[in-house]
Amino acid sequence: MSDKVIGIDIGGTNLRGALVDSEGNIHKRMKILSQADQGIDKLIDNLANFIADISKGEKVTNIGVGIPGIIDSKNGIITQAPNIMNVDNYPLRSVLKEKLGPDLNIVIENDANSAAVGEWWMGASKDVNSMIMLTMGTGVGGGIVLDGNLWTGADGMAGELGHMTIYPDGARCNCGNYGCLESYASATAIRRMVKEGLQDGNLNTVLRETTENVHIEDIPRIVMEAASSGEEFSLKIWKEVGVALGIAIASLVNLLNIEMVVIGGGVSNAWDLFIDTTYKEAHKRAFRAPMERAKIERGLLRDDAGILGSAYLALHSSSWKGF
Amino acid sequence: MSDKVIGIDIGGTNLRGALVDSEGNIHKRMKILSQADQGIDKLIDNLANFIADISKGEKVTNIGVGIPGIIDSKNGIITQAPNIMNVDNYPLRSVLKEKLGPDLNIVIENDANSAAVGEWWMGASKDVNSMIMLTMGTGVGGGIVLDGNLWTGADGMAGELGHMTIYPDGARCNCGNYGCLESYASATAIRRMVKEGLQDGNLNTVLRETTENVHIEDIPRIVMEAASSGEEFSLKIWKEVGVALGIAIASLVNLLNIEMVVIGGGVSNAWDLFIDTTYKEAHKRAFRAPMERAKIERGLLRDDAGILGSAYLALHSSSWKGF
Numbered sequence: 236m237s238d239k240v241i242g243i244d245i246g247g248t249n250l251r252g253a254l255v256d257s258e259g260n261i262h263k264r265m266k267i268l269s270q271a272d273q274g275i276d277k278l279i280d281n282l283a284n285f286i287a288d289i290s291k292g293e294k295v296t297n298i299g300v301g302i303p304g305i306i307d308s309k310n311g312i313i314t315q316a317p318n319i320m321n322v323d324n325y326p327l328r329s330v331l332k333e334k335l336g337p338d339l340n341i342v343i344e345n346d347a348n349s350a351a352v353g354e355w356w357m358g359a360s361k362d363v364n365s366m367i368m369l370t371m372g373t374g375v376g377g378g379i380v381l382d383g384n385l386w387t388g389a390d391g392m393a394g395e396l397g398h399m400t401i402y403p404d405g406a407r408c409n410c411g412n413y414g415c416l417e418s419y420a421s422a423t424a425i426r427r428m429v430k431e432g433l434q435d436g437n438l439n440t441v442l443r444e445t446t447e448n449v450h451i452e453d454i455p456r457i458v459m460e461a462a463s464s465g466e467e468f469s470l471k472i473w474k475e476v477g478v479a480l481g482i483a484i485a486s487l488v489n490l491l492n493i494e495m496v497v498i499g500g501g502v503s504n505a506w507d508l509f510i511d512t513t514y515k516e517a518h519k520r521a522f523r524a525p526m527e528r529a530k531i532e533r534g535l536l537r538d539d540a541g542i543l544g545s546a547y548l549a550l551h552s553s554s555w556k557g558f
Numbered sequence: 559m560s561d562k563v564i565g566i567d568i569g570g571t572n573l574r575g576a577l578v579d580s581e582g583n584i585h586k587r588m589k590i591l592s593q594a595d596q597g598i599d600k601l602i603d604n605l606a607n608f609i610a611d612i613s614k615g616e617k618v619t620n621i622g623v624g625i626p627g628i629i630d631s632k633n634g635i636i637t638q639a640p641n642i643m644n645v646d647n648y649p650l651r652s653v654l655k656e657k658l659g660p661d662l663n664i665v666i667e668n669d670a671n672s673a674a675v676g677e678w679w680m681g682a683s684k685d686v687n688s689m690i691m692l693t694m695g696t697g698v699g700g701g702i703v704l705d706g707n708l709w710t711g712a713d714g715m716a717g718e719l720g721h722m723t724i725y726p727d728g729a730r731c732n733c734g735n736y737g738c739l740e741s742y743a744s745a746t747a748i749r750r751m752v753k754e755g756l757q758d759g760n761l762n763t764v765l766r767e768t769t770e771n772v773h774i775e776d777i778p779r780i781v782m783e784a785a786s787s788g789e790e791f792s793l794k795i796w797k798e799v800g801v802a803l804g805i806a807i808a809s810l811v812n813l814l815n816i817e818m819v820v821i822g823g824g825v826s827n828a829w830d831l832f833i834d835t836t837y838k839e840a841h842k843r844a845f846r847a848p849m850e851r852a853k854i855e856r857g858l859l860r861d862d863a864g865i866l867g868s869a870y871l872a873l874h875s876s877s878w879k880g881f
Contacts, residue, residue: 314847365712387815388816389688393848395848396813403805410845412842412844482723485723486722486723490719491702491711492716522628525711525715528713
C-alpha cells in the first residue's frame, strides 16, 4: 500500500492537487479547470477524473479536499459554498465514495482551514504549535491551529476570521453583516474602495482606466502597482487594508495567545504596502506580551498551502477528531 | 489520602475558597478579607493561613488558585495583576510551596479562566464540550473551553475576551487600547457612561445623586434600579452594553463555533435589561448556523464559578498541560 495521499484544493477557476507523502513531499502535481460554473455535476465529474488521473499507478486510499465554503467536515457535507456552487448540504463524501469506491477515506475541509494546516505543517509555521492564518483573496478566509490541531468548532464551522466585526458601522459585507474584516482586507474590499474613490472624484486617470472592466482578482495587483509608483489614493487604500488587519490581529492575539499569525492569499502580494501599518496597529492595540510573542509572517507555500493542508488532514484522517 | 482539593478565588476585597471533591461537591466554604491593598506579603500570609485553616483535618495535596491578572500558569507565576498587587512576575507557586510544603501541587490560573472552567464543569455548560465565558465585573474577563480543555494559549495568556476591539475609535480602555469590549460592558464602562451623561447634562437628579461618591462596584446596581424604574438615560446605558456584547459574541461565534456563551459577573445581574439587545445584535451579525448553535446563557454558579474551576484545575493538575 502506498503511504501517499492526495491533497486537493478546489477553487472557482482551478482545481489543483498533488500526490503527497507522509513527509510532505509533493510527488506529482496537477491542475485542471474546475468548471464549477457549469454546475455541480460537471464539477464532480472533473473532480472524480482528476483523482483517477493523479492516483494512476498508486494505491491511494486517503484523499483530502479543500473547498471555499462552510463545510460540515464531520459528516463530509458541503453546507454552503456560494462562490463555487448553488447547492446546499451537498454530501460530497458519499457522492465521491459512490463514484470512486467505498473504501476511500475522504476528508473535506474549508479551503482556508486547509491552507492554515498546510502552512503549519510545511510552511511558515513549521516549528510552531499554535497559529492562525488569514488568507486574503476575493474574501478573507481563516484557519486556527491550536497545539497542533485544527480547531474546527462544534460543527466544523470555526475559523471565520474574515467575519470578525472590526467596524460595527462599516461597509456591508457579502455575509450580510457590516464592517467585517473581509470588507476591508479582500479583493472585494479593494474594489469597493476604488469604486468609492471614483464616485468621490478622488481617483486619478491611470487608476480609473485600469480598474474599469477588469476581473476582481486583478484589481489588487493594479492598485498595488499604482501605489508602488506613488499614486496617493492607492497608498491610502493599502493603509486602510493594513489598519483593518492590525485591528483584527490585535483582538485575535488577545483572545488566543498564538505563536504566529500567517498572512497569505493573492492580496498579500502587496505585503510591503500594508504590513508596517498592520504591525503598528496590532502592537498599539494588543497586550504587550502576547503581541510580542505572536510573529506576523507571510505565508510561504502560496498555492501549495491548501494542497498540503488537505494532504495532512487526509494522512491523519483515521485518528482525526478535531482535538 | 483525601481526594478533596482546595479551590480558591482571590479578589481585590475577598479571598474565597472551598474544599471540593472530585464530583464537584463543596464540603467546606470559607471567606476572608484578602487585604491585598496592604501589600503582597500580607496577601500571601492571608492566603497561606486560609489554606492551612480550610485543609485542617484533611490531607490535601492539590490546590487551585484563581487570580485577576495575567498568569503564566505553566510556571506558576503572576506576570501582572495590577488590580490586586503591584508586583510583576511574582513566583506564587514556589512562594506557597516554601511556606506550606514542597509536596503540594499548586495550580494558578487567571480568575476568569477558572470561572469558565467552573461553569463548564458544574454550571451552565455542564453538558457542553466547547464554550466561552464572559465575566462582567469591574472589567470584562473571559475564558475559552474547547473540547473540554481550557485554552490558555502559548504562554497562558489567552482568553482576554474583554480586550477584543469592538469600536476602533471608541472609549479608551484601562489596557491602553481604544474601544475594547471592557470599555463598553463593565462596571468601569458604566461609570464612564454615567459621567459622560453628567457632563452632557443628560442625567436626571436621582441618578446624579446616587452615583456620586459611591464605590464602582455599586454603580451597575444603581443604574440597573434606575433603568428598572424606567429612567431613560439608564435604559440607554444598558442598551449600549447589550449592543457591545452582541458585537463581540458574533465575532467569537464566527471564530470559534462554540456551543455556548456563558455570561456571568456582578454586572450581569442586569440581565433582563441587556440580553434581548445582545441576542438581536449577535444574531444580526454572525453566520446563521453557528449562531443558532451557540446558546447564550447566564452563569449559574455566581461566586462559586471561580472556586469550582480552580478546584477542577487542581484535580487535573498532574495531567494538565493545556491541551
